[in-house]
Amino acid sequence: MTRRLMLLDTASLYFRAYFGVPDSVRAPDGTPVNAVRGLLDFIARLVQDHRPDELVACMDADWRPHWRVELIPSYKAHRVAVETPAGPDEEEIPDTLSPQVPVIEAALDAFGIARIGVAGYEADDVIGTLAGRAAGPVDIVTGDRDLYQLVSDARQARVLYPLKGVGTLQITDEAVLREKYGVDGPGYVDLALLRGDPSDGLPGVPGIGEKTAAKLLDAFGDLDGIMAAVDDPASKLTPSQRKRLDEARAYVAVAPKVVRVASDVPLPPFDATLPKTPAHPEALADLARNWGLGGAVDRLVSTLRA
Missing domain, CATH: 3.40.50.1010 (5'-nuclease)
Known part of the structure; x- marks a missing residue:
């Protein structure tokens, strides 16, 4: 049962x-x-x-x-x-x-x-x-x-x-997440770390709010895809987005481990x-x-x- x-x-x-x-x-x-x-x-x-x-x-x-x-x-x-x-x-x-x-x-x-x-x-x-x-x-x-x-x-x-x-x-459930945030469960980690969370002391990427984060994830798939786009001059990131994400590399490198809950x-x-x-x-x-x-x-x- x-x-x-x-x-x-x-x-x-x-x-x-x-x-x-x-x-x-x-x-x-x-x-x-x-x-x-x-x-x-x-x-x-x-x-x-x-x-x-x-x-x-x-x-x-x-x-x-x-x-x-x-x-x-x-x-x-x-x-x-x-x-x-x-x-x-x-x-x-x-x-x-x-x-x-x-x-x-x-x-x-x-x-x-x-x-x-x-x-x-x-x-x-x-x-x-x-x-x-x-x-x-x-x-x-x-x-x-x-x-x-x-x-x-x-x-x-x-x-x-x-x-x-x-x-x-x-x-x-997944339908609610997609309706409210445009992501699934695993995608919420990337959304949260890009957006930041003042209540947890997570700075996020300056200038990247929840809506922008959701649009970037929709366009590039996940955090790795977004950071790959930063290095791709042909990608459709705006100049300001590219600059802000590039400057936030150190934070983006460690934030997933902080935001993602442990499973072990x-x-x-x-x-x-x-x-x-x-x-x-x-x-x-x-x-x-x-x-x-x-x-x-x-x-x-x-x-x-x-």
Whole structure:
């Protein structure tokens, strides 16, 4: 029987929950738990609406991997709150969100929902590796457009992009990518690196925006084709495009490795099977009581049983 796998870009979802659920949602001791409750409700809705057989919460064990920063030093540099020679950079996140992350992790573990983060890699890389290994359909739930690169009709891999909570999702397949961006999944890597992404500290090629990048890819096929056109005096690049691309050679040479998600992350042993009942009911009951999560926990328990 074909099994449907759902992969959660967990940080993307709990950030959305944090900003989408009022911080008046608090534990009995007054600690905000809006991200925790929001994420649990997101998962319940996703399971109810899409009925995955397997589900993995993918985590950022390293949100700014050194190997990416070595290639492009500006990568996510604007998000760094504290940089220490002895350890990894710390990501600047809202003060009332960071204390909720351990509670989220404990809740996922108590439910028995697989949770995977690997040192030296982002959640995107874990998702890319799992999607590449999947034998059946894959639904990737993320608010990060970078993961559009994994969309493939042939492999039945699509991105569920939240537009409003997770009740309204853009089901992103190859047809949607071509309509919106004029590229397929692999082509999105070339589009993204040419366009750049200020939110990730990717400079892009100056003067080459999304529409121009799409036109260049349509004309020359891929990034290699575009750069070959730079060296071809007979190609139909404008003088300014030729100049800008020529000046960006150093960036273009390394950007694909930074933008493309890894597909060979060494994953730990795990069981992705969606649990029917909580793996650790007593621990889950303690979390529900201590953090005021009763309603969200009950809703997810009921959804899993159904």
